[in-house]
Amino acid sequence: MPPYADDQGPARIPPGRSGNAALPGRPWLVLAMLLLVYIFNFLDRQILGILAQPIKADLALTDTQLGALGGFAFALLFSVLGVPLALLADRTSRSWVVTLSLVVWSAFTGLCGLATGFWQLFAFRLGVGVGEAGGVAPSHALISDYFPPEKRARALSIYALGIPFGLAAGAMLGGYIANAVEWRVAFVAVGIAGIAVAPLFKFFVRDVAHRRPTAGHPPVAQVFRILAAKRSFWLMALAASSSSLVGYGLAFWIPSILMRSFGFDLITTSQYVGSLLLIGGGAGVLLGGWLADRLGRRDRGAYAKLPIIAWLAAVPLFGAALLSPSPAIAWAFFLLPNGLNILWLGPVTTAVQHLVPPAMRATASASFLLINNLIGLGLGSLVMGAMSDAMHLRFGEDALRYSAVAALIFYLLAAALMLFAVRPLRRDWVEEKAA
Known part of the structure; x- marks a missing residue:
């Protein structure tokens, strides 16, 4: 069982684990740093969405081209490279993989500000995807290393706050910087900021165990075989992918919808979108993790039931918001589904972590993200465009x-799809044994 510290006392450290992980409060410090990096992850994604209209005008792009830049260009290598980078993290150092990934994606984000045409910007977005491929799955595994099962969904939900916080930061910072100077400066500024955070992250975040590259780690084919044999994995991955197709598409295009339908300027749009993401998105992510930990103790199927309820409730609310003739009424209808559409993150990412033994967690997360991002992130903004x-x-x-x-x-x-995953998830769940 992974070492952890909780409110009842100091962390327990099995033989061979690093004593650094047992420092009081370290799990929460590690979680805070991982959250900071994840905020940069989504900040760098959303900044393109808030700046879509100035970029479209400057580079003479179509909505289809903008959609490709917002999804397919990023998701292509982001999805494919996630598995080998997660395997590398499982076999070497999870914290180092996250650190170097942050440097790479931040550098390419900065380069986006130098693009002079569609294909150049497409290439730089590919680079952002290459860097971010090594960020999420190793972070999921680090959180599972530091937190016990009964607190894991909440910890992963706090980590997932990086999505609404990062999207809001991307909308607001990108809008303000571009309005004050120009859209290119916004990309360069956030890229430099991400690179500056990388050494700070590595200083505070250390791996729980000193791992040898080849010892005690199952071959990747074994991880794939375990996951492929579990119906719950495929159903949850495809369900999350369908949800993400809408979620990523809306995140990218809602700023443009507001500008075109309501005549908003860049600052008004950034404030409008940022407030929705911070209030609605933050509450939804935290609620999902809290409910999953609470209900999941009695029924592992609850990790699948919660997203079903949230998605069904989100559809009419999003529809009413998108068709509203008034921006004030639209804001009221947008608020709740902005939380419901990402409520699934804590429950489902926790469930995926429990489909395999601890040594396989980063690779399992990357396999899940491969499917989710190729479909959801890759197609969402492109299909809508x-x-x-x-x-x-x-x-x-x-x-x-x-x-x-x-x-x-x-x-x-x-x-x-998630409804069909409820019963298989109960059967496929890998319970942890106490050390």
Whole structure:
């Protein structure tokens, strides 16, 4: 069982574990640093969404091209390289893999500010994806190393706050910097900031165990065989992918929808989107983790049931918000589903961690993220952008709004797939034994 410190006393350290992990409060310090890095992860993604309209005008891009930059360009190598980098993290140092990944993706984010055309910006977004491929799965594994099972969903949900916080920071910082100077400076500024955080992160975050590169680690094929044999893995991965297709698409395109449908300027859009993400998104992520830990003690199937309820409730609320004629009414309808659409993060990422033994966790997370990101991140903004271009002659500036409404059907698909995962998850769950 991994070492951890909790409110009842000092951490327990099995033989061979690093004493550094037992320092009082270290699990929460590690979690705080991982959260900071994850905020940069999503800040670097969302900054393209808030700056989509200035970039479109400057580089003469279509909505389809913008959608490709927001999803496919990033997701292509991000998804594929996640598995080998997670395997490297499992076999060497999880903290070092996260640190170097932060440096790489921040550097390419800065380079995006130097792009002069679509293909150059596409190449730099590929680079951002390469860097971020090594960030999430090793972080999931580090959290599982530091926190016990009964607190793991809450810890992973706190980590997942990086999504709404990062998206909000990307919207607000990107909007303010671009308004004060220009969109290129915004990319350079956040890239430099990420590189500056990297040495601080490595100073505070250490691996729980001193691992040898080849000792005590199962081959990657074994991890794949274990996951492939579990129906719950495939159903949860495909359900999350369907949800992410809508979630990532909305995150990228809502700023543009507000500008086109309500005539917002860049600052108003950044404030509007940022407030929704901070309030609604933050509450939804934390609620998902708290409920999963509470209900999951009695029924492991609760980790799948919670996302179903959230997705079904999000559909009519998002629909009402997107079709609202008033920005004030739209804000009220947007608030709740901005939390519901990411409530699944804590429960599902925790469940994936419990489909395999501890030594396989980073690789298991990366396998899950491979499917989720190829489908959800890769297609979300691209599909909505392509539908918008296709409907533009008929609906004009409202075409993007209607394409977002049409995409909400994927939340219903996500709920149906997750429903079939409830019973297999109870059977597939790997319970941890006390040390």
